[in-house]
Amino acid sequence: MPAAINARPxxxxxxxxxxxxxxxxxxxxxEEILERIDSSDEWIRSRxxxxxxxxxxxxxxxxxxxxxxxxxxxxxxxxxxxxVDAVIVSTVSHFAQTPSIATEIAHRLGAGKPAAFDISxxxxxxxxxxxxxxxxxxxxxxxxxxxIGVERLSDLTDHEDRSTAFLFGDGAGAVVxxxxxxxxxxxxxxxxxxxxxxxxxxxxxxDEYRPGDAFPALRQEGQTVFRxxxxxxxxxxxxxxxxxxxxxxxxxxxxxxxANMRIIDSMVKTLKLPESVAVARDIETTGNTSAASIPLAxxxxxxxxQARSGDTALVxxxxxxxxxxxxxxxxx
Amino acid sequence: xxxxxxxxxxxxxxxVNEIAGIPQDEVTEExxxxxxxxxxxxxMVEVVVAAEERFGVKIPDDDVKGxxxxxxxxxxxxxxxx
Numbered sequence: 001m002p003a004a005i006n007a008r009p010x011x012x013x014x015x016x017x018x019x020x021x022x023x024x025x026x027x028x029x030x031e032e033i034l035e036r037i038d039s040s041d042e043w044i045r046s047r048x049x050x051x052x053x054x055x056x057x058x059x060x061x062x063x064x065x066x067x068x069x070x071x072x073x074x075x076x077x078x079x080x081x082x083x084v085d086a087v088i089v090s091t092v093s094h095f096a097q098t099p100s101i102a103t104e105i106a107h108r109l110g111a112g113k114p115a116a117f118d119i120s121x122x123x124x125x126x127x128x129x130x131x132x133x134x135x136x137x138x139x140x141x142x143x144x145x146x147x148i149g150v151e152r153l154s155d156l157t158d159h160e161d162r163s164t165a166f167l168f169g170d171g172a173g174a175v176v177x178x179x180x181x182x183x184x185x186x187x188x189x190x191x192x193x194x195x196x197x198x199x200x201x202x203x204x205x206x207d208e209y210r211p212g213d214a215f216p217a218l219r220q221e222g223q224t225v226f227r228x229x230x231x232x233x234x235x236x237x238x239x240x241x242x243x244x245x246x247x248x249x250x251x252x253x254x255x256x257x258x259a260n261m262r263i264i265d266s267m268v269k270t271l272k273l274p275e276s277v278a279v280a281r282d283i284e285t286t287g288n289t290s291a292a293s294i295p296l297a298x299x300x301x302x303x304x305x306q307a308r309s310g311d312t313a314l315v316x317x318x319x320x321x322x323x324x325x326x327x328x329x330x331x332x
Numbered sequence: 333x334x335x336x337x338x339x340x341x342x343x344x345x346x347x348v349n350e351i352a353g354i355p356q357d358e359v360t361e362e363x364x365x366x367x368x369x370x371x372x373x374x375x376m377v378e379v380v381v382a383a384e385e386r387f388g389v390k391i392p393d394d395d396v397k398g399x400x401x402x403x404x405x406x407x408x409x410x411x412x413x414x
Contacts, residue, residue, distance in 0.1 A: 046372070047372065047374065221393070222373060222374070223373055223374070223376070223377050223393055223396060224393045226374050226377050227377045227380075227381065227393065230377070230378075230381075231381055260374075262374050266378065
């Protein structure tokens with residue numbers, strides 16, 4: 001007869017308690033991008049909707065930006081850093097695998113000794129993190145979970161490639177998840193399509209990179225990504241709405257990963273969202289910040305009054321892998 | 333029943349009009365999507381997906397690159413429709 005094992009009861013549900021963001025101080029205009037590529041402001045705007053983006057300075061490290069964003073999210077949640085039981089960091093641009101950056105961030109926040117780890121899910125990282133965090137809370141493994149999406153994509157940009165040089169930005173976004181008596185995070189529709197692993201890649205794997213070589217950069221097959229993002233991801237977004245039991249008319253806010261304004265506009269059209277739904281278009285002044293884009297857009301929409309606390313929002317992330325994650329949440 | 337060449341051109345004209353706002357009668361076989369019809373690489377994806385639905389064909393991304401003119405697309409659809 002095996003020994004009886006105690007289980008720790010979890011919360012029935014989880015919710016987003018607070019959100020915070022950090023945008024690097026340096027604003028980079030299209031004019032500055034054009035110093036290194038043969039293109040035009042009009043071309044960049046019409047293909048991507050991007051007018052400016054933020055690039056991190058030397059002292060705005062992945063950890064530094066994360067601590068700033070997370071500090072705001074913790075304050076917004078109304079808890080103390082020591083109440084955070086787990087820290088999940090999603091990033092593809094922290095250039096040391098060991099140790100994880102999550103432990104340093106947790107320590108610098110004064111969070112005590114929470115569980116802390118990094119995940120790699122590219123532009124779907126925020127949704128992956130929220131899904132894992134929700135599971136931890138419901139399973140009783142943690143009461144408060146900090147989920148951070150952070151990127152310095154300017155480090156992974158080929159500044160001479162006219163198809164991508166204007167696209168990427170840097171920044172950090174964070175949310176605090178906590179227990180909830182009623183559902184405030186819907187079922188996640190998530191997955192991967194490894195048969196499309198070569199659609200978005202890093203030009204040179206780290207084990208083949210040698211000092212003096214061109215630094216690895218992100219590259220993508222634009223048309224393939226566009227088709228997948230607009231048409232396949234619209235289906236995933238619809239599935240997330242259905243799984244949550246939320247009709248399009250009940251939706252207040254749509255926060256897709258800020259990959260490209262054209263993708264956002266086409267997704268809205270394909271999903272046939274009512275005009276009453278506020279759509280995140282943070283990409284215009286932020287660029288594509290991968291895992292950070294959804295929490296950054298969420299924070300800005302709440303700060304500017306485009307969205308309100310208690311609103312029902314559909315969020316969807318999608319990117320290299322290919323991977324995706326969509327869910328419906330109540331905004332903090 | 334398979335669409336005739338004339339029907340395919342008319343269908344593409346509707347699609348290009350819807351996506352790029354170009355008048356239907358300007359969408360003729362010799363026109364280049366990019367140079368003459370204001371259809372950039374991303375709009376081209378939208379045109380292709382709309383054409384797939386309308387004509388019941390599959391146009392993989394690798395083949396999209398070969399469709400420079402309206403005539404190219406008409407020929408492709410004509411030979412690939414079931």
